[in-house]
Amino acid sequence: MSKNKNIKFDSKCVHSGIGEYEFGPVVPPIYQTSTFKFESAAHGASLFKGEKEGYIYTRMSNPTVEAMEKSVAELEGGFKALGCASGMAAISTAFTALLKANDHVICSKSVYGPTSTLLRTIFEKFNVETTFVETSEINEIKNAVKSNTKVIYVETPGNPTLSITDLQKAAKIAHDNNAKLVVDNTFMSPALQQPLALGADVVVHSMTKFLNGHADVVAGIIVVNDEETYKEFRRVLNQMGGVIDPFNSFLVHRGLKTLALRMQRHNENATEIASFLESHPKIKWVRYPGLESHPQFEIGKKQHFGPGGMITFELKGGFNAGEKLMNSVNLCQLAVSLGGVETLIQHPASMTHLTMGKEARETAGITEGLVRLSVGIENVGDIISDLENALDQVMEPATEKINNAV
Numbered sequence: 089m090s091k092n093k094n095i096k097f098d099s100k101c102v103h104s105g106i107g108e109y110e111f112g113p114v115v116p117p118i119y120q121t122s123t124f125k126f127e128s129a130a131h132g133a134s135l136f137k138g139e140k141e142g143y144i145y146t147r148m149s150n151p152t153v154e155a156m157e158k159s160v161a162e163l164e165g166g167f168k169a170l171g172c173a174s175g176m177a178a179i180s181t182a183f184t185a186l187l188k189a190n191d192h193v194i195c196s197k198s199v200y201g202p203t204s205t206l207l208r209t210i211f212e213k214f215n216v217e218t219t220f221v222e223t224s225e226i227n228e229i230k231n232a233v234k235s236n237t238k239v240i241y242v243e244t245p246g247n248p249t250l251s252i253t254d255l256q257k258a259a260k261i262a263h264d265n266n267a268k269l270v271v272d273n274t275f276m277s278p279a280l281q282q283p284l285a286l287g288a289d290v291v292v293h294s295m296t297k298f299l300n301g302h303a304d305v306v307a308g309i310i311v312v313n314d315e316e317t318y319k320e321f322r323r324v325l326n327q328m329g330g331v332i333d334p335f336n337s338f339l340v341h342r343g344l345k346t347l348a349l350r351m352q353r354h355n356e357n358a359t360e361i362a363s364f365l366e367s368h369p370k371i372k373w374v375r376y377p378g379l380e381s382h383p384q385f386e387i388g389k390k391q392h393f394g395p396g397g398m399i400t401f402e403l404k405g406g407f408n409a410g411e412k413l414m415n416s417v418n419l420c421q422l423a424v425s426l427g428g429v430e431t432l433i434q435h436p437a438s439m440t441h442l443t444m445g446k447e448a449r450e451t452a453g454i455t456e457g458l459v460r461l462s463v464g465i466e467n468v469g470d471i472i473s474d475l476e477n478a479l480d481q482v483m484e485p486a487t488e489k490i491n492n493a494v
């Protein structure tokens with residue numbers, strides 16, 4: 089806990105997780121070591137038995153990792169957190185800890201492609217069945233519940249459709265049926281959405297994105313609400329082995345200090361860019377939680393502390409026009425991933441969501457022409473002129489011209 093429990097979120101970003109260290113540094117040192125010396129054989133044995141507290145081996149725990157974990161747990165309002173090697177390591181560890189053969193999972197249709205593929209291929213191999221539903225339609229969750237449903241897994245806003253699920257309602261369905269609600273909070277970060285306070289049992293993140301914020305780390309985290317769950321997840325993570333390393337923990341912890349500031353700028357820039365795109369004649373539709381045209385705008389308003397930095401849209405000219413746009417940007421970078429300080433643009437159907445397959449993409453609303461923008465913290469005027477110039481390179485689609493002429 090921070091020295092002052094009552095400080096606000098932006099102050100917590102700066103101060104949380106920082107303890108006392110030799111020589112009094114204000115930043116936790118990087119304990120770049122795989123192992124820790126014991127005072128004696130008996131001391132080593134007592135650490136392994138759990139009779140004494142202390143560090144043994146970095147896969148089990150490490151002070152630099154712990155400092156970052158404390159910070160994220162505090163920002164999410166959770167009991168404790170477990171740093172993982174990637175977002176996918178966090179997600180697969182959470183599923184492994186919560187599921188056994190013949191269990192059933194309900195998962196949002198619109199999730200990061202490999203999350204869907206993980207359930208469809210690897211967990212299916214172990215006889216875990218998954219039903220994919222549009223979790224923004226709360227009745228679809230309710231109707232999918234079976235007697236063996238153990239996990240309701242929600243990504244909100246979903247990647248890449250940005251559909252928003254009412255977490256309070258999803259938590260009630262989970263708890264009425266003895267299941268756990270697991271929420272991927274990657275797209276919002278705890279600065280904009282705190283699922284545990286809304287009833288979720290477990291939060292996962294790709295810290296590769298907004299939490300680290302600088303596109304220079306691959307990392308993940310799981311946040312849990314109670315000691316029993318923490319112990320079980322720690323045991324599973326230790327055995328599966330997908331832990332974060334001290335240097336990446338240090339970088340993420342450094343990134344967290346500016347989380348509140350960065351998210352504020354992501355909100356401001358994306359709000360302006362979403363309006364610009366929505367009013368542009370070559371754009372067919374725009375999806376952004378801050379636009380009133382978003383189908384779950386009201387849920388977002390209630391559930392979020394800001395609309396976030398992610399926008400999806402489709403050009404009237406479909407995929408070909410989107411491709412031309414992506415090849416014509418200059419300041420915006422054509423790359424997957426998201427949540428960094430730089431604006432990124434990508435095409436989910438041929439990139440991040442390729443492995444899901446066409447059918448799963450179609451039912452999730454991931455159209456072939458959908459383009460995803462992760463709005464950075466550059467000057468918003470510069471981002472808009474880059475998009476404007478790129479849109480100028482896009483030809484008017486022939487069909488649109490005909491329609492307009494009629």
Ligand code: LCS
Nearest residue numbers: 174175176200247274294296424425440
């Ligand atoms: N959850 C969400 C919502 C994600 O967007 C991603 C990665 C992951 C989990 C997995 O995290 P990782 O293992 O990569 O740290 N999303 C990506 C994307 O949309 N483009 O590239 C990666």
